[in-house]
Amino acid sequence: xxxxxxxxxxxxxxxxxxxxxxxxxxxxxxxxxxxxxxxxxxxxxxxxxxxxxxxxxxxxxxxxxxxxxxxxxxxxxxxxxxxxxxxxxxxxxxxxxxxxxxxxxxxxxxxxxxxxxxxxxxxxxxxxxxxxxxxxxxxxxxxxxxxxxxxxxxxxxxxxxxxxxxxxxxxxxxxxxxxxxxxxxxxxxxxxxxxxxxxxxxxxxxxxxxxxxxxxxxxxxxxxxxxxxxxxxxxxxxxxxxxxxxxxxxxxxxxxxxxxxxxxxxxxxxxxxxxxxxxxxxxxxxxxxxxxxxxxxxxxxxxxxxxxxxxxxxxxxxxxxxxxxxxxxxxxxxxxxxxxxxxxxxxxxxxxxxxxxxxxxxxxxxxxxxxxxxxxxxxxxxxxxxxxxxxxxxxxxx
Amino acid sequence: xxxxxxxxxxxxxxxxxxxxxxxxxxxxxxxxxxxxxxxxxxxxxxxxxxxxxxxxxxxxxxxxxxxxxxxxxxxxxxxxxxxxxxxxxxxxxxxxxxxxxxxxxxxxxxxxxxxxxxxxxxxxxxxxxxxxxxxxxxxxxxxxxxxxxxxxxxxxxxxxxxxxxxxxxxxxxxxxxxxxxxxxxxxxxxxxxxxxxxxxxxxxxxxxxxxxxxxxxxxxxxxxxxxxxxxxxxxxxxxxxxxxxxxxxxxxxxxxxxxxxxxxxxxxxxxxxxxxxxxxxxxxxxxxxxxxxxxxxxxxxxxxxxxxxxxxxxxxxxxxxxxxxxxxxxxxxxxxxxxxxxxxxxxxxxxxxxxxxxxxxxxxxxxxxxxxxxxxxxxxxxxxxxxxxxxxxxxxxxxxxxx
Numbered sequence: 001x002x003x004x005x006x007x008x009x010x011x012x013x014x015x016x017x018x019x020x021x022x023x024x025x026x027x028x029x030x031x032x033x034x035x036x037x038x039x040x041x042x043x044x045x046x047x048x049x050x051x052x053x054x055x056x057x058x059x060x061x062x063x064x065x066x067x068x069x070x071x072x073x074x075x076x077x078x079x080x081x082x083x084x085x086x087x088x089x090x091x092x093x094x095x096x097x098x099x100x101x102x103x104x105x106x107x108x109x110x111x112x113x114x115x116x117x118x119x120x121x122x123x124x125x126x127x128x129x130x131x132x133x134x135x136x137x138x139x140x141x142x143x144x145x146x147x148x149x150x151x152x153x154x155x156x157x158x159x160x161x162x163x164x165x166x167x168x169x170x171x172x173x174x175x176x177x178x179x180x181x182x183x184x185x186x187x188x189x190x191x192x193x194x195x196x197x198x199x200x201x202x203x204x205x206x207x208x209x210x211x212x213x214x215x216x217x218x219x220x221x222x223x224x225x226x227x228x229x230x231x232x233x234x235x236x237x238x239x240x241x242x243x244x245x246x247x248x249x250x251x252x253x254x255x256x257x258x259x260x261x262x263x264x265x266x267x268x269x270x271x272x273x274x275x276x277x278x279x280x281x282x283x284x285x286x287x288x289x290x291x292x293x294x295x296x297x298x299x300x301x302x303x304x305x306x307x308x309x310x311x312x313x314x315x316x317x318x319x320x321x322x323x324x325x326x327x328x329x330x331x332x333x334x335x336x337x338x339x340x341x342x343x344x345x346x347x348x349x350x351x352x353x354x355x356x357x358x359x360x361x362x363x364x365x366x367x368x369x370x371x372x373x374x375x376x377x378x379x380x381x382x383x384x385x386x387x388x389x390x391x392x393x394x395x396x397x398x
Numbered sequence: 399x400x401x402x403x404x405x406x407x408x409x410x411x412x413x414x415x416x417x418x419x420x421x422x423x424x425x426x427x428x429x430x431x432x433x434x435x436x437x438x439x440x441x442x443x444x445x446x447x448x449x450x451x452x453x454x455x456x457x458x459x460x461x462x463x464x465x466x467x468x469x470x471x472x473x474x475x476x477x478x479x480x481x482x483x484x485x486x487x488x489x490x491x492x493x494x495x496x497x498x499x500x501x502x503x504x505x506x507x508x509x510x511x512x513x514x515x516x517x518x519x520x521x522x523x524x525x526x527x528x529x530x531x532x533x534x535x536x537x538x539x540x541x542x543x544x545x546x547x548x549x550x551x552x553x554x555x556x557x558x559x560x561x562x563x564x565x566x567x568x569x570x571x572x573x574x575x576x577x578x579x580x581x582x583x584x585x586x587x588x589x590x591x592x593x594x595x596x597x598x599x600x601x602x603x604x605x606x607x608x609x610x611x612x613x614x615x616x617x618x619x620x621x622x623x624x625x626x627x628x629x630x631x632x633x634x635x636x637x638x639x640x641x642x643x644x645x646x647x648x649x650x651x652x653x654x655x656x657x658x659x660x661x662x663x664x665x666x667x668x669x670x671x672x673x674x675x676x677x678x679x680x681x682x683x684x685x686x687x688x689x690x691x692x693x694x695x696x697x698x699x700x701x702x703x704x705x706x707x708x709x710x711x712x713x714x715x716x717x718x719x720x721x722x723x724x725x726x727x728x729x730x731x732x733x734x735x736x737x738x739x740x741x742x743x744x745x746x747x748x749x750x751x752x753x754x755x756x757x758x759x760x761x762x763x764x765x766x767x768x769x770x771x772x773x774x775x776x777x778x779x780x781x782x783x784x785x786x787x788x789x790x791x792x793x794x795x796x797x798x799x800x801x
Contacts, residue, residue, distance in 0.1 A: 003580040015625055027576050045626040047608040059607040060625075129756070134730035138656075138714040141625060146633065146648035147716040149724040153558035155549055160633050161646060161718050162555045165546045166603040167624055173754075175568040180755035182575035183404035183429050187760065189582055191401070196758035203736050203754035206724060208564040210417065210534075211453060216721035217737070217749045218451040223558070223721050224644075228544075231559050235535040237544065244554055246539035251531060277445070313531040317554055320542030320616055321609050323599060331525035334596050335610070348610040353596035354573045355522070357503070358588035359580055 002028020003359040007185075009093040010034060010084070011068060012075075015042050016141070016167075016201065017097035017125035018064035019174035020181075024093075025067035026352045026361045032377060033068045034075070034084065037396055039370045049343070055370045056342075062367040066338065066349060070368030071377045072398050080397045081107040086382055089117050093181055097125040100135050110196055120194040121184040125177045129200030139201075144169035148205025149212045156227045172208040173201035233284040237317060238292040242299045244317035247291050249280045255310040265294035324348065338366050374398050403430025403761055408578065411436060411477070411484040412461065413501075416446065417534065417560060418594055419490030419518050420457040421567025426486075426574065427460035428753050428763060434484075434778055436477055439465040439771045439800035449770050450742055456750045458768035459740050464779065465772030465800035472798035474499050479783050482509045485581075486574060490518040490566075490594075493528050503589035512587040514577045518570050522593035532594070534560025541598045548618035565601055566594040621689075628652045629681035630660070633718055634693045636701040645701045646718035649692070649708065652678070659711035664695050702727070725749070740767040772800055 007029040011021035018033075025031040033040070042064060043055040050057070074080040085108065088094055094113065096103060103109055103124075113120055124130060127139040145151050145163055155162035180197040188194055206213065211231045215221040228237035234250045249256075257269050268290060273279050280287055295303060300316035307314035323329060336351040352361040378384045378398070392398045408431040412423045415437075427433040435458070447454050464480075467473040478501070481487055487506060489496050496502045496517065503515040517523060520532035535556070538544050544556030573590050581587050599606070603624070608614045621632035628650045636645040651657050657678075661670045669675070669691055674684045681688055696704060701717035708715035717723060724731070731737065734756075737749040753763050779785045779799065793799045 001584075003576045006583075023572065041626075047604065047612060047614070049611055051612070059611055060604040062611075063604040063607050128730050129734055132730045132733035134709075137709045138712060139716060140623075140628075140650045140652075140714050142623070142631065142633075142650050143648045143714050143716040146646070146718040147728075149719050149721070150561075151633070151648070152646070152718050152720045154547060155555045155558075156553075159549055160635070162547050162549060163619075163633070163648075164557070164561070165543050165619065166601055166605065168561065168601065171601040171603070172564075172568065175572055176754045179425060179568065179572050179575060180757065182572065182579060183760075184757060185579060186575070186582070187401060187404040187757070193401075193759065195760070197755050198758070199755040200734065200736075202730065203734070203752065206731070206736070207751050207754045208561065208568070210559040210561070210564055212559075212721045213725050213737070213749075213751050214451075214453040214456040216725040218448075218455070221721065225558060228554065228556060229558075230535050235533070237539075237554055237556065244539075244545070246536050246544065248533060248536055250533065308527075308530050311531050313533055313536050315532070315536035315539040317539045317544045318542055319545055320602060320605060323542065323606070324610060328521050328525045328527035328530075329596070329599070332522055332593065332596070334593075334599070347607070350600055350602070350606050353569055353593055353600040355524075355591040356573075356577065356588055357590070358586055359577075 001359050003356060004029040007093070008032070008091045009095060010087055010091045011095050013095055013097040013125060014040050015045065016170045017095060017174060017177065018042060019171055020095055020123070020125060020177045021068060022064055022066055023174065023178045028359070028361070031068040032071050032087070032373070033065060033368065034071050034073050035370070037072045037074055037371070037398060043370065063349070065367040067363060067365055068368055069365070069373035069377065070371055071374050072371035074397045075106050075108070077395070077397045078107070079392065079395070083378065083382065084108060085113070085116055088113055088120060091117070091120060092185065093121045093123060095123045095125065095177065095181070100126055100130045114194065118194060119188055119192055121181055121188065121197065122194070123177050123181045123197040123199060125173055125199045125201065127201050129203065130198045141167040141169045144201050144205055148202050149209045150205050153212060153223050153225055153231070155225045157225050161225060168208065169201055169205040172204040173199060176204040176207065229284065229288070233281045236284070236288040238288065238295045240295045240298045240300060240303060245295055245300060245303055246315040246317060247288055248313040248315070249284070249287060250277070251313045252311050256312050259306070259310065260291070260294050263294060266290045336363050338363055340366050342369070371398070401759055401761070404757070405429040405431035408432070408486065409484040410434065410486045410488060411481050413487070413489035413491070413496070414518070415490065417453070417457065417563035418566040419488060419570070421564060422518065422570030422574065423461065423488060424457050424459070425568065425571035428765065433461040434480065434774065435461050435463045435769070436466050436468070436480070437463055437771045438467065450767050451748050455748055455768045459750050460765040461769060462774035462777065463769040463771050464775055467798055467800065468499055470796065470798040472793060472796055474501070476779070476783065476793070476798060477501060478506070478509050480778065481506050481513065483782060484510070485514065486578070487513060487515045488518070488570070488574070492531065493517070493519050493523040507587070512581055512585055514574065514581060514587045514590070516570060516574055516577070516590040516592060518566055518592045518594060520594050522596065523591045534562035537562040537595050537598055540595065542602065543598070546616060546618045548620065550620065552618060562594060562598045566592070566597040569597040569600070623650065626652065627678060627682060629678060629685050630688055630692050632689060634689070634696040636696050636699050636704060639700060644720070647696050647699070647701045647704050648716050648718055650714045656713050657681070659713045660708065663708045663711040663713060738763055738765055740765050742767050775799065775801070
């Protein structure tokens with residue numbers, strides 16, 4: 001049993017919205033990604049399997065499209081749009097990320113879809129939303145994470161701001177798009193009526209920044225970059241024997257001081273004023289300088305294990321490669337094996353971050369090959385004849 | 399015709415604290431769920447800052463608060479009665495806390511058979527590291543963000559804030575909605591074991607497949623595009639704005655059309671016609687020289703004006719917004735009414751982070767300001783649980799609730 005079994009989603013997004021559909025697919029929804037006959041743009045984005053560019057070898061595509069089916073359809077062709085409307089007639093949700101106005105242009109405007117299927121939910125994922133003076137502006141993840149406040153506060157004073165790792169503006173947009181869609185589905189349960197979800201990635205990005213807006217809105221504070229010092233002043237990166245660690249001065253302070261003192265490292269910390277958490281916050285720079293000296297001789301694994309045994313929330317600064325050997329992730333089955341039969345190989349994918357006791361998420365299919373499910377969807381599900389299919393292929397609609 | 403809010407009629411017993419859990423329940427409260435925070439009211443309860451404004455005010459708006467002492471047996475009894483009238487129970491403690499109170503799923507399902515419990519612990523309820531203690535920044539260090547968000551000298555910088563809390567927050571809300579959907583369809587509740595650590599790793603993206611499939615070690619991306627080739631691509635220093643000399647423009651050029659637009663926008667200087675910049679391939683190969691040329695131009699420009707100039711020519715560009723740009727000078731966010739006003743008890747207005755999606759057929763978003771701890775004792779204990787005034791006074795005397 002899956003949480004979302006029976007839910008059908010048409011996914012017309014590409015690069016910037018693709019994670020949204022995957023979130024539904026992982027929980028058991030039937031997600032059909034509709035891509036142009038030449039393939040989605042994301043199939044041309046690297047890295048590629050064995051570094052060989054090919055529409056079926058893009059790891060970028062793989063990541064975002066696990067568990068989906070692929071239907072090729074040229075939506076700019078009248079017959080393509082007509083077939084899409086036929087599919088929309090029995091779908092629960094349509095997710096798209098076209099430039100505002102494009103859906104109307106190709107005969108898939110909201111009025112038309114809503115008349116056709118009053119229960120359909122249309123989720124639009126765009127950089128700035130479908131209204132406002134920036135509606136038609138162009139932006140990628142770099143531009144959106146900058147505009148949304150996610151970038152300015154990372155990095156060192158006097159240097160360029162550091163952008164997030166991964167496409168966090170898009171990812172925030174995808175999660176909030178999925179949340180909005182679920183809310184619209186819950187509302188539909190009452191009276192059967194679908195509605196539009198107008199998701200702005202800029203707004204999702206601004207919603208995924210912790211301190212910038214609250215600081216400005218309450219006190220007019222413009223938060224700055226502080227190197228690795230966290231804005232709360234309880235965390236900073238230090239350098240140890242084999243790399244870096246994340247200091248943390250919250251948690252069991254007495255244990256930390258006893259440990260530091262036992263290493264004869266910094267008797268200064270035994271002074272009683274350091275027991276006060278607000279004093280530690282106020283004198284954070286001095287405190288972390290002392291702790292930097294103390295951690296120098298340690299290796300990361302030893303420091304992490306000893307700190308955690310004392311319930312001190314220290315962490316080692318790790319490379320993502322190390323995640324694949326992380327005992328905790330392995331024990332919980334976070335990485336899932338996905339078989340790619342046509343390559344004769346199995347690969348480990350990051351899975352879902354939650355374990356549902358009654359309806360566990362699972363991998364039911366590897367990312368689709370280009371157009372892999374076109375025949376099955378159009379013939380078996382829409383009832384097209386083989387002749388009609390051949391005609392469509394001849395006109396390059398599919 | 400605007401309908402009721404999507405989650406109206408859904409009640410959440412909210413045991414969350416700090417940031418990640420409250421972000422999850424903020425999302426549910428904004429959609430009309432009745433979120434009741436169960437909180438301690440002791441010295442130091444204000445360590446996270448003022449309640450009605452700042453971060454606490456932002457993440458706790460639209461919620462209610464009851465001050466129940468979970469260290470007292472009668473306090474636990476009250477909490478269980480509250481759960482019996484709720485749909486969802488959420489916590490972000492480490493795994494042992496709810497078990498210790500007998501408030502874990504196995505216990506609560508006896509109180510309310512279709513209850514949904516979601517626990518957002520740092521590392522999850524199973525596995526050898528289940529008892530590890532963590533905060534957002536330490537999770538970011540363990541996951542690889544801190545190391546790979548490096549400056550030009552390859553020094554780790556990482557986030558200046560707890561993105562992990564925000565990621566776990568939106569992940570928790572989505573998981574809750576999935577479970578709620580399933581319950582409405584089948585009548586069955588369940589337990590969701592969410593790991594904040596895994597929430598963060600789940601959003602790293604395709605880089606993880608590059609490791610597991612190609613065995614490639616990941617370098618800090620710095621100015622390199624993470625969504626296909628682009629040049630120019632990066633953040634460029636701009637002219638000071640008054641006293642503020644920390645102004646930056648983010649810029650991405652991929653297609654030939656965008657390059658032509660860029661050249662027009664900056665006034666078609668002679669260097670742009672050099673063959674070494676003619677194609678994307680060549681611009682990437684000569685990126686250092688290209689970037690230096692571009693920064694000569696941006697250094698003369700106001701970041702916001704440069705953005706408009708470039709956008710008019712169809713070039714993806716935007717200023718790297720600081721707090722004032724984001725909250726006070728963003729015409730788009732203002733036009734869409736993103737920042738949501740809440741009225742404080744003294745009549746002043748505090749604007750909070752809004753809802754990043756608009757539902758075409760739902761009541762316009764509006765929120766009450768965040769409660770002080772115990773503000774809703776009367777409502778929760780009296781109206782909801784039906785305790786008389788004298789019963790409540792006895793519970794205060796027994797130390798089970800704070801007045």
